[in-house]
Amino acid sequence: MRPADGRSVFESGNPATNAIELTKRRQTVSLTKQGAASGNLRVNLSWRMRTSDIGGYTKRGGLLRNPGSLFKPEIVQAQGPAVVKIDLDLACMYELKDGSKGVVQPLGNFLGDINSPPYVKLSGDDRFGGTSGETIYINLDHRDEFKRLLVFVYIYDGTPAFDRTHAVVTLYPSNGPRLEIGLDERAPQARSCAVLLIENVKGELVVRREVRYVYGFQAELDRLYGWGLQWGPGTKEKV
Template identity: 60%
Template sequence: MDFGIERVTLDKRHHTVSLTAQGALTGTMQVNLHWTARAPEPSRPSAREMWRRLLNPNPFKPVELTSAASEPLAVDLDLGCMYEMTDGSKGVIQPLGPYMGDLQHPPYIKLSHDDRSGAPTGEMMYIDMDKRDQFKRLLIFVYIYDETPAFDRTHAVVTLFPTAGPRIEVRLEERAAEARSCAVLLLQNRGNGEFTVSREVRYVYGFQAELDRLYGWGLQWQRGYKPVGG
């Protein structure tokens, strides 16, 4: 999806941008997660398959090989946000459990829907920047739902669409084969009207609770499941 031409890509060298400087502190900011499956890499034949080739009685008839690399990839990435308000309240927005959020009431953050297939629209979250004085910090993260391939099997992009200035993009391109979650962006109210966005891209091998410990959020976590067909 494309909401405009101007774009800022945050990377290891240029990792922080000021929303204040670009006048993007009002209105509803959109956060989009979009992903596609990486093309499967060809796998090397096993020793058993090599022997089958050598012992093939008809050298002109190819041996049919099975390869996991040819199987379709089922990828289910989820977008989430841990929030900490200036009054000390904390919580999470995510598509597990009753935590889709609320744009009209605290925490003024809402997840639109849960995309399970990497559709062109992806997953969208909305943040009311008119309530920015009530935000202390927001951690935008992505995690992989249970029993799906890891980050090295996808091309994922998280993009912020402020109401003013260029869109802000972070690509999750590291081959973190065993990681299950990734802290992507940290939005911080630094006081005196300064609000910044910083690239994190920190992969962890666990789920939200491990991200919580990494950033010292202090929430209580329990196992959650998505409704069947939801």
């Protein structure tokens, strides 16, 4: 939106939430025009898994008949194996203007660095969802060195059921309202989702909603976006 004299103005978020929701109808926001293309951009993934979202559940007996069940996780009855939890991971593929490429993710312990290339840092790996979730920091003071960043989410462990996780990726810029992208579309059996792209377009940092689901993992997202990385098996450290 621009006033009559042609100057750009900030886009305001929802008055009740101070957030801009990126949807199919509204897919892009310019961090540069928001005055938010500097400092650390915080990207947060939060989700929750409720047993009622997986086709209901049953309890075997009661606590009086089964006192030991008090200390066991509730078993969810669904098609296929019983589900107790789901583990979503937040990650980011990066491509810098000098041609260097890579990934920041929990798998393989590729945690990145905030003060030196790639200027992207993963902080925390929440394996049970919750309000804190997982967070990636992007140092936008080095915005001129970025070519593009792909923020994505994959299901490391558990049943592929993105629409039942109530997952939300939220961007907290240094200025202006936060940006929210919900991962609530039905995508049966999908194990990964490209959530958003941050691109440097002629010096302007633009966030674009993607929300593209794939049935594979990082290598399939790589092919989809033409990143050109070599992928191999990896594991996360046990906690």
